[in-house]
Structures are given as structure tokens and as C-alpha cells.
Amino acid sequence: MSIATQTASSFRPWSEKPSARANRRKIRARIGGLHCSLCTGTIEKALGRLPGVDKVAVSLTHEQALVEYDPAVARPEQFLQTLRDIGYTISDPRKVRPFEEEERELVREARRFVLAVVLSVAAIPIIADPTVGWIGFLPALVCLSLGVFVFFVLRSTGLWIAIASASGLVVMSLTLLYLNLQGYLTQTAPWLTGALALLLVFGVGRHILYMAIQALRRGILNQHVLLEIGAFAGIAGGVIGLIVDRPGYPTAPFFAVSVMVGTYHIFSEWLSLIVKTRSSQAVKRLLDLQPETARVVRDDKEIELPIQEVSAGELVRVRPGERIPADGIVFSGHSGVDQSLITGEAIPVEKSEGDLVIGGSINGTGALLVEITAVGEGSFLSQVIRHVEDARALKPGILHLVDRVLLVYTPTVLVVAALAVIGWFVGSWLSSGHADIERAVFAGLSVLVMGYPCAVGISAPLSIVRGAGEAAEHGILMRTGEAFQGFRLVEQIVLDKTGTLTEGRPLMHEIEAVRSGGEHELLALAAAAEASSEHPLAQAVVAAAFERGVTPPDVDSFEALPGKGVIARLSSREVIVGNPRFLADRGVDLGQLRSRVEALEAAGRTVIGVAREGRVLGIIALGDTLRPDAIEAIAALRNAGLKAILVTGDNERAAQWVAREVGIDEMHAGVLPQDKAAIVRRLQANARVAMVGDGINDAPALMQADVGIAMGGGTDIAIESADIIILSNRLDALPVAREISSRSYGKMVQNVTLAFLFNGIGIPIAATGLIHPVWAMVAMAVSVTAIFFNSLWGTPRLFFDAIRSVGQPIVNIPAPQVA
Amino acid sequence: MKTTIFRIEGMNCDACADSIKSLVEKEPGVRMASVSFDERLARVLYDPQAVQEDRLVDVIQRPGFRVVSREAASKNAR
Numbered sequence: 001m002s003i004a005t006q007t008a009s010s011f012r013p014w015s016e017k018p019s020a021r022a023n024r025r026k027i028r029a030r031i032g033g034l035h036c037s038l039c040t041g042t043i044e045k046a047l048g049r050l051p052g053v054d055k056v057a058v059s060l061t062h063e064q065a066l067v068e069y070d071p072a073v074a075r076p077e078q079f080l081q082t083l084r085d086i087g088y089t090i091s092d093p094r095k096v097r098p099f100e101e102e103e104r105e106l107v108r109e110a111r112r113f114v115l116a117v118v119l120s121v122a123a124i125p126i127i128a129d130p131t132v133g134w135i136g137f138l139p140a141l142v143c144l145s146l147g148v149f150v151f152f153v154l155r156s157t158g159l160w161i162a163i164a165s166a167s168g169l170v171v172m173s174l175t176l177l178y179l180n181l182q183g184y185l186t187q188t189a190p191w192l193t194g195a196l197a198l199l200l201v202f203g204v205g206r207h208i209l210y211m212a213i214q215a216l217r218r219g220i221l222n223q224h225v226l227l228e229i230g231a232f233a234g235i236a237g238g239v240i241g242l243i244v245d246r247p248g249y250p251t252a253p254f255f256a257v258s259v260m261v262g263t264y265h266i267f268s269e270w271l272s273l274i275v276k277t278r279s280s281q282a283v284k285r286l287l288d289l290q291p292e293t294a295r296v297v298r299d300d301k302e303i304e305l306p307i308q309e310v311s312a313g314e315l316v317r318v319r320p321g322e323r324i325p326a327d328g329i330v331f332s333g334h335s336g337v338d339q340s341l342i343t344g345e346a347i348p349v350e351k352s353e354g355d356l357v358i359g360g361s362i363n364g365t366g367a368l369l370v371e372i373t374a375v376g377e378g379s380f381l382s383q384v385i386r387h388v389e390d391a392r393a394l395k396p397g398i399l400h401l402v403d404r405v406l407l408v409y410t411p412t413v414l415v416v417a418a419l420a421v422i423g424w425f426v427g428s429w430l431s432s433g434h435a436d437i438e439r440a441v442f443a444g445l446s447v448l449v450m451g452y453p454c455a456v457g458i459s460a461p462l463s464i465v466r467g468a469g470e471a472a473e474h475g476i477l478m479r480t481g482e483a484f485q486g487f488r489l490v491e492q493i494v495l496d497k498t499g500t501l502t503e504g505r506p507l508m509h510e511i512e513a514v515r516s517g518g519e520h521e522l523l524a525l526a527a528a529a530e531a532s533s534e535h536p537l538a539q540a541v542v543a544a545a546f547e548r549g550v551t552p553p554d555v556d557s558f559e560a561l562p563g564k565g566v567i568a569r570l571s572s573r574e575v576i577v578g579n580p581r582f583l584a585d586r587g588v589d590l591g592q593l594r595s596r597v598e599a600l601e602a603a604g605r606t607v608i609g610v611a612r613e614g615r616v617l618g619i620i621a622l623g624d625t626l627r628p629d630a631i632e633a634i635a636a637l638r639n640a641g642l643k644a645i646l647v648t649g650d651n652e653r654a655a656q657w658v659a660r661e662v663g664i665d666e667m668h669a670g671v672l673p674q675d676k677a678a679i680v681r682r683l684q685a686n687a688r689v690a691m692v693g694d695g696i697n698d699a700p701a702l703m704q705a706d707v708g709i710a711m712g713g714g715t716d717i718a719i720e721s722a723d724i725i726i727l728s729n730r731l732d733a734l735p736v737a738r739e740i741s742s743r744s745y746g747k748m749v750q751n752v753t754l755a756f757l758f759n760g761i762g763i764p765i766a767a768t769g770l771i772h773p774v775w776a777m778v779a780m781a782v783s784v785t786a787i788f789f790n791s792l793w794g795t796p797r798l799f800f801d802a803i804r805s806v807g808q809p810i811v812n813i814p815a816p817q818v819a
Numbered sequence: 820m821k822t823t824i825f826r827i828e829g830m831n832c833d834a835c836a837d838s839i840k841s842l843v844e845k846e847p848g849v850r851m852a853s854v855s856f857d858e859r860l861a862r863v864l865y866d867p868q869a870v871q872e873d874r875l876v877d878v879i880q881r882p883g884f885r886v887v888s889r890e891a892a893s894k895n896a897r
Contacts, residue, residue: 531820531850531866546851546864551822551892 015092015389016076024054025071028393029080031063032089035211036222037400037481038407039088046086046218047079057393061480061723066393087214102277109270110153114165115204116263117146119196121169123256125177126189127774142260142781143173149267152803193255194238200262201231208265221410222403223457227265229413230452234258237445237773244438253773254449260777261452264784268457274802275461279468279479283719294325297369310375318368326359327379328370335366336535336563341381341696341715342673343649344498347506347606348535350563360696365533365560384696387674388721391704396684398486398706401748402456409756413451413763417444420767443769450766450776453759455783459751462791462799467744469798474736475712475728483723485748487707487741489688493637493734494680494701496693497648497658500711501630501731504694505536506622508544509605512596513618520550522618526610528552529568529577533560537606540622565608576611580619583609588616604654624654626661633731634662640735642690647671647679649697676701692734694718709734751787758783820850822892823872825861829884832856842878846870862892 019026031043040058043065047056052073057066067079080090124143147169154162179185185192201209212224234257241251292307297315307325310316315331318324324337336348339361348364351357357370360381376382424440464484471478478484498504513522527545530538531552545552556569565578567586576586580597584590588611590597597607597619605623609616634644646659646667655669668679676691677700683689684706691698691705694714702708702721710722713729726733758779765771792799830836836856843852843861848869854861863875876886 528820542850542864546822546853546862549822549862549892551864552820554820 019068021054021068023070023072024068026066026068026390027076027079028064028066028389029083030091031058031065031083032091033087033211033214034060034063035215035224036220037397037403038220038222039218040397041399042086042218042220043083043088046082050074050078050082053079058397059393059395060397061482062392062395064389064393066390086218102280106273106277109266109273112204112207113263113266113270114150114153116200116259116266117150118169118172119200119204120146120259120263121173122176123193123196123259125173125180126185126192127252127256128177128180129774142777145785146263152800153270190238190242190251190255193252193259194235194242197231197235197238197255197258197262200259201228201235205231205262205266208262208269222406223265226406226410226413226452227261227454229410229448230261231258233445233448234261234773237442237449240441240445250773253777254445257449257773257776260780261449261454264454264780265457268454268461271458271461275464275468278802279477282477283479283725292323292325295319307375310372312372312375314372316370316372318363318370320363320365320367322363324357324359324361324363324368324370326372327374327381328357328359328372330355330357331369331371333366333368335368336364337368338362338364338536340498341384344496344695344697345650347537365535381696384673384699385717387677387700388703388717391677391700391721394681395482395704396688396706398482398489400460400481400485401745401752402460405456405752405756409453413447416763416767417447417451420444420447420769423767424769439769443767446766446769446771446773446776447763449773450759450762450771450779453755453783454780455755455758455787456752458784459755459787459791460748462787463744463747463751465798465802466747466791466795467740469795469801470744471737471740474733474740475726475730476733476737476740477712477725477727478723478737478740479725480723482707483737484741484744486688487690487724487738488745490642490690490707490738491687492643492645492683492689494645494647494676494683494689494691494705495634495664496676496691496695496698497646497650497655498624499694499714500692500698501634501646501658501662502624502626504624506540506606507625508540508620509623509625510600510621511544511618512593512620514591514593514616515618518617520548522610522620523548524550524552525570525575525612525617526577526608526620528555528570529558529566529575529610531555532558533566537608537622541608541620544620573613577608580607580609583611583616586611586614588614590616590619593619604657626658627731629730629732630662633734634664636732636735637738638663640738645683647676647701649673649676649695673697673700677704680704709737747791750790754786754790755783758786820864821867822862822864823875824890824892825863825876825879825886826888827854827859827861827879827884828887830856830859835884838882839879839884842882843875846875846878849875 016025016027037060040060043058044056047053047067052070053067054070055068083090121143147166150169151162151166154165208224209228212228215222215225234254237254238251241249241254293304294307294310295302295317296305296310297317302317310326316325316328320335330351330353332353334352337351337357338348339358341360342358351368358380421440421444424443425435425437428436428439467484468478495501511519511523513519523545527542527550530541542552553570556572558566558568560566564582565576568575568577576583576588580590590609593616600607600621605621608620608622610618610620637644644664646655646664648655648669649671650669652669655667659667671679676698680689680691680701681704688706690707690709691701692709693702694711696715696717699717699721702710702718707724708722709724709726710718711729712725712727719725724737762775762779827839833856836854839861840852840854843849843863849863849865851864852861861879865875872889876889879886
């Protein structure tokens with residue numbers, strides 16, 4: 001049951017519907033071309049300015065926008081035009097990007113990186129200058145490290161291809177170095193590096209140029225803009241060098257710096273794409289991608305059809321244990337149905353002729369013939385999915401750390417560059433009477449070249465690689481930026497009850513035999529009578545018997561009365577197992593056990609009585625139990641300063657019991673799926689909220705929360721909606737995940753500091769106009785190396801695993817269904 | 820219903836035990852199974868009319884584990 005299986009019913013690239021408020025409508029669209037977290041603010045501003053627009057919400061992670069507007073004043077076409085004008089693309093929000101497309105993008109980005117490295121490795125030996133001393137070796141080190149990366153990028157294509165390419169690079173650079181040292185390149189070096197720089201900026205990296213231009217049109221100064229400023233400053237410096245043609249002017253190094261910054265930027269783009277794709281593929285592996293089918297009765301024959309082809313009014317056969325394919329009314333048959341998708345409770349609800357059943361719920365022991373009443377858009381499940389999609393755009397975003405820094409940094413670099421130009425111009429004019437334009441321009445360009453902190457692009461992805469690796473060791477899958485940058489900021493944590501705080505399935509709590517020592521016999525008989533039933537209560541009885549080493553005896557005959565119990569014959573004696581009232585109806589006197597039954601039922605337990613030949617043998621109490629680590633995990637979260645809140649679809653009594661057991665003060669019981677998201681939204685007014693859940697009914701709230709956390713054993717929709725997935729199904733992973741979040745954020749801060757540090761030192765020096773552009777390359781090499789060491793010290797394996805783990809064919813999983 | 824205890828050689832860790840458990844539980848007729856790496860044994864509750872003991876031995880041995888002995892658990896007692 002994946003969101004991907006929803007088909008688009010309209011050709012317009014957005015979905016539209018009436019809003020909850022009177023005279024307002026809402027549209028939702030998928031937006032392409034979001035290159036940084038500053039984009040969300042830009043879109044919200046651009047659309048918010050239009051007349052008739054009440055509310056705009058944009059999610060970066062999910063690339064969705066939700067607009068609420070007054071249809072009397074505004075038209076949706078107008079919004080889309082506004083977005084297109086500033087360079088965004090619009091696509092249907094109901095279509096999910098297929099796996100193949102992600103793979104293609106990854107291959108394209110890797111190819112760009114390899115091409116960029118070829119250009120860099122050509123440029124560096126050309127400008128190598130043995131007269132500058134030890135600094136001359138640093139570019140060689142850069143060459144070497146780039147060569148190693150190319151080897152690893154191509155490694156998945158084939159070992160020999162990788163070896164051949166890497167050695168090809170070595171041969172090329174050594175040849176160029178030889179020619180350079182022999183003095184053959186003195187004349188041609190500026191022209192060669194110039195060509196390489198143009199090839200990189202306008203050829204291999206033209207997509208970055210395009211993104212930078214788009215960002216400028218939107219008035220955003222992001223990484224791409226900063227890169228192009230640096231690259232163009234390098235090209236400008238080189239072109240000026242070619243024109244003035246003065247000995248000692250660093251024409252070739254200026255061009256070479258353009259090549260280098262471009263290469264590093266492409267490398268960081270590729271790295272962040274790997275991080276993104278890896279997490280989305282990891283989630284796809286968790287999902288059950290089997291297409292949903294239904295057994296439709298047509299002309300007295302049962303045929304299996306995809307759900308999309310079933311229409312309202314048709315009869316569908318649902319066998320025991322199967323999922324009910326769509327909303328409908330029971331036409332004939334009798335069964336218990338697990339409706340946990342509404343309430344989260346896995347205890348079956350009895351359904352017979354004329355009762356409503358909901359698509360997606362799971363049929364129990366009986367076969368049902370269901371008349372379908374609603375499919376597709378009108379069904380309960382698609383309503384839940386719509387709530388998830390709404391929440392997707394309303395999910396609060398976070399400005400990424402790098403973008404926050406750039407907000408200040410980029411203007412500063414531009415101002416310093418301008419000051420350097422003006423300073424030299426005015427200063428030289430004042431001191432000597434004539435303005436030294438040449439020196440002024442050189443200083444300005446040096447600042448711009450020095451200004452691009454090329455390690456900044458790798459600082460976030462590398463800290464995520466490290467954090468994700470640490471998380472994986474604890475059985476936690478952290479998939480989005482929210483997971484890493486957001487979880488540490490969360491102050492409130494909303495927990496679902498069933499399946500999250502509790503096991504979500506009944507277990508035996510107590511057993512009471514009339515005759516002392518008769519527990520084994522009691523359990524054996526109960527298990528024998530229930531052995532063939534798939535009902536969760538029956539399962540619990542059989543499991544309890546099995547755990548105690550009791551083998552249920554064989555049953556001669558057996559009759560099940562849904563909702564009541566079972567009558568079985570064992571060794572030609574009649575055994576009744578079931579509801580205590582059912583036993584009483586069959587003339588069994590419970591005796592002094594009656595008060596015990598009442599007490600247990602008042603405590604929220606389900607009680608089963610067992611009688612043989614009309615005489616009661618004892619009772620068994622079953623119920624959902626807390627996960628063993630629930631109390632400790634909640635205490636740890638409270639110690640970390642989080643406020644825990646319980647939200648459940650179950651009744652007040654059960655909720656209260658669990659809340660008291662684990663020590664939660666605030667709770668909401670009997671909550672419907674869409675209201676869970678509303679509760680989260682209300683809490684978000686106070687502080688950031690994390691939501692922990694597992695069921696379909698939790699999905700909208702998981703999506704709405706600042707950080708959604710799904711249990712790994714949860715339903716597909718819950719997993720798809722979450723930012724963090726706890727594969728180990730252990731609650732004590734929650735405080736661990738929070739620690740990892742703050743630790744990897746700390747790493748990110750360190751990395752970003754390192755990235756800006758070297759350039760920060762370099763900029764004032766460059767402003768003096770006395771510095772060779774090769775120093776920009778030195779700063780780059782040092783900061784990139786420092787960040788690699790800082791992020792992966794002791795665990796380089798994590799990085800290589802990350803590179804290797806994407807783009808591999810997924811084994812044993814059928815291809816996703818094309819909706 | 821019948822419970823049989825299989826003594827198994829070749830398990831290296833709890834993950835091996837888990838994979839044996841899920842393989843055996845997939846078999847029709849098997850009601851419940853528990854596999855212990857520490858004790859090197861599997862305990863299986865199954866319907867002997869639906870699945871033969873030999874079949875269960877095959878299932879366990881197919882991935883390369885060896886069943887060295889098997890015994891029926893005594894009825895209704897530990």
C-alpha cells in the first residue's frame with residue numbers, strides 16, 4: 001500500500017480542492033528547481049504578495065507547495081506562472097519519482113564529476129611552478145586525491161575501467177608536468193588553462209551556471225551563486241592577463257582556480273546526491289512494493305484484478321487473512337476484521353452482512369463477500385493519503401546551516417571585494433597622484449576567487465554520512481535533513497500508544513486454574529481449541545503454551561462461533577473456550593472466578609474461559625503489553641528535557657492505563673487520523689514537535705511533525721511519511737537518535753567552520769592585492785582535507801560504503817508498480 | 820499438534836538462529852518455532868498431518884546447517 005499507487009485523475013499539474021475555510025480553495029503542486037533551503041522563503045514571499053492569497057507553505061524535503069486562496073480574486077494559473085517566472089518547474093504532486101530516474105541522475109552527476117576531475121588534473125600540472133617551493137607540491141596532492149576519487153566512482157562500473165581511467169589520469173598529468181618543466185608550455189599555458197576553465201564553467205558545469213542565474217533572479221545568494229562569482233572572477237582575471245600580457249602576471253593560475261572551484265563544487269553536488277539517494281533507496285527497500293489486487297466476482301467467476309480496475313458496485317471475495325481491497329458493505333459472510341488503520345488497535349471487530357468495511361483493513365478468520373462502495377479518491381485510505389500530502393507541504397522546514405551562514409557570508413565577500421577595489425584605487429591615487437587600476441582590479445578579483453569556500457559543499461553531506469553510519473549501528477535509519485538538523489531542536493514528543501509504546505499485539509498476562517497445578521492442562525486445552533485460528537487472541541494463547549513447552553493435544557472436531565468462542569471435541573470430550581459470557585450461556589458456572597473476571601476486564605484485559613464437559617477449568621487474561629524498554633525510554637526523553645504526549649485512537653481507559661504506566665501526563669484518546677495531525681500542528685505553535693508512530697492512522701501526524709519517527713515494523717505509509725525509521729523497533733533508540741542528531745549537527749558546525757576558516761583568513765590577505773591566486777587553491781586543498789579528516793577520522797569505511805551502496809541493483813525486490 | 824526439538828550444528832550467531840526461525844515458520848503446517856543459538860537447538864510446534872518432520876529437517880539443512888538429532892518433546896509437560 002504505497003502512496004505511489006495512487007493514480008492521477010486530472011491532467012493539470014496540481015491538485016485542487018475546497019479549503020476547510022469558507023470561500024477558499026487550496027491547491028498543491030510539486031515544485032522542481034529548489035536548490036537550497038532559502039528557496040522556501042522566496043516562494044512563500046513571491047506567492048504571498050499576490051492578491052487573494054491567504055497562506056503559502058513550501059516544503060524543501062518533499063518539494064511541495066500548498067496555497068490557500070480566494071477563488072474570487074486569484075487564479076491558480078497565476079501562481080504557477082509566478083513560480084515559472086522565477087525559474088521553478090511544476091509537476092503533478094501525486095506522481096512519485098521512479099527508482100530509475102534517481103539512478104539516471106546519479107550516473108549523470110558521477111559522469112560530470114569524472115569529466116571535471118579530468119579538466120582539473122590537466123590544469124594543475126600546467127600551472128605547476130617549481131620555483132615557488134613546497135607549495136608546488138600541494139596541487140600534486142590534490143591531483144592524487146582526485147585520482148583516487150575517480151577510481152572509486154568508476155569502481156562500481158568495473159575494476160579494469162577504474163584502473164585504466166585512474167592510470168590514464170596519471171599518465172596525462174605526468175606528461176603535462178614533463179612538458180611544463182621542460183619549458184614547452186610557457187607560451188601556451190594561459191591559453192590551455194583558459195580553454196579548460198571555459199570548458200568546465202560553460203560545458204561540464206553549465207547546470208550550475210543555470211541554477212546560479214535562477215537563484216540570482218530570485219534574489220538568493222546561495223552556494224551556486226558564490227561559486228559562479230569565484231569562477232567568473234578567475235576567468236576575468238585570466239582574460240585580463242591575456243590582454244595586458246605582462247610577465248609575472250598569474251594568468252594561467254587564475255584560469256586554473258576556476259577549474260578547481262568548479263570541480264570541487266561538482267564533487268560536493270555528487271556527494272549530496274549520493275546521501276539523498278541512499279536514504280530514499282533504503283526506505284524503498286523497507287516497503288512492500290507488491291501490487292495490490294482484488295478477487296472480483298464477475299459472471300460467477302473469481303478473477304484477480306489490479307485494484308484500479310475494480311469499480312463501485314462490484315462484489316469482491318476476501319479470503320481469511322487478506323487485506324480488504326476497498327471500502328464496501330459485507331454482502332455475505334462473517335468475520336473479525338482488523339481495523340487498526342483507523343484506531344491503531346489490532347483487535348478484530350466483528351463484521352457480518354450489512355456492516356461497513358474499510359479498504360486496507362485486514363480480514364480475520366472468515367471469508368467475506370464484499371460489495372464495493374468506494375474506490376480511489378472517495379475511499380477512506382485515499383483520504384488518509386490526502387491528509388499525509390497536505391501535511392507534507394505544511395511540515396515546518398528548517399533553514400540549513402550552510403544557507404544560514406551564506407546569508408551573511410556572500411554579501412560580506414562582495415563588500416570586501418568592492419572595498420579592496422575602491423581602497424586600492426583611492427589609496428594609490430592619494431599617495432602617488434595616479435590611480436593604480438590594475439592593482440585595484442587584481443585585489444578585487446583575488447578576494448572573489450578566495451571567497452568561494454569550496455569545502456562548504458561537502459561539509460554537510462560528510463557529517464550526514466558519518467551520522468547515518470553511527471545511526472545504522474543502532475538500527476536507526478535517518479533519512480532527511482530534518483532528522484539530522486531538526487531532532488536536536490525538538491522539545492515535545494508525541495507518541496502513539498498501540499504498536500509504539502506497547503507491543504501492539506495481545507500477550508497472555510495471567511492464567512488462573514480452578515484446580516491448583518492445573519495451569520498446564522488449562523493452557524494445553526485452550527491452545528488446542530484455538531490452534532487453527534489466526535485471530536490475534538488465539539495466537540497469544542498458542543504462543544503462551546509454546547513458550548511454556550506445552551504441546552496442544554489433537555482435536556477431533558471443532559466449531560468456531562465468531563465473537564464468542566470455540567467448541568472443540570478432544571478425546572471425545574467437549575471443550576468450550578471463549579468469552580466468559582458465552583460459557584455462562586452454555587450453562588457453565590464460573591463460580592468464584594466470576595469476580596476475578598470482572599476485575600480483569602475492568603483493568604482492560606480480554607478474558608477467555610475454558611470449560612470441559614460443562615465444568616470450568618480456569619481463565620486466561622490477555623492484553624496488549626508495554627514494550628520492555630518503554631518506561632526507561634520515556635524517562636530518558638524526559639531527562640533530556642522533552643515533554644512526552646500520548647495520542648491514540650484507542651479508548652480513554654486503555655490510554656490512561658498506558659500513560660500512567662510509562663509516566664506521561666498529557667494524553668489524547670479516541671483521536672482520528674486527521675486529528676492526530678491537527679494535534680501536532682497545535683503543539684507546533686509552542687515548540688518543535690517529534691511524532692513517533694507505526695500505523696496508517698499515524699501517517700498524517702508523522703508527516704506533519706517537525707521530525708516524524710516510524711517504527712520499522714510499522715505500515716508502509718507510516719515509514720514513507722517518517723524522517724527517522726527505527727529498524728530495531730526498540731524505543732531506547734529514541735534518545736540515541738536524538739544524541740546522534742546533536743552530535744552530527746556539532747560535526748556539521750565544525751565542518752562549516754573549517755570550510756569558512758581558511759577562506760576567511762585568505763580574504764583579508766587577498767584584499768591587499770599582494771597574493772598569488774595559487775593560494776586560493778592551497779586554501780581549498782587544506783580545508784577539504786581537514787573536513788575529510790574531521791568527519792571520517794577512524795571511520796573511513798562509512799564514506800566508501802556510502803559511495804558503494806548506491807546505484808546497485810536491488811536484489812530480491814520486485815520492480816515498483818507503475819501506477 | 821506436535822512439538823519437536825532439533826539439535827543443529829553450524830550456527831554462528833543469533834542471526835543464523837533468526838533465519839532458521841523465519842524459514843521454518845514459513846513452512847505451511849508450522850504453528851510456531853523458536854531457535855536458540857546458545858543451546859544450538861530449534862523447537863517447532865507443527866501439525867504433523869500438514870507437514871512431515873523430515874520436511875522440516877530439509878528446510879533447516881538447505882542453507883547449510885546440519886540437524887544432528889531430533890526428539891519429540893514430551894506432551895503437556897516441560
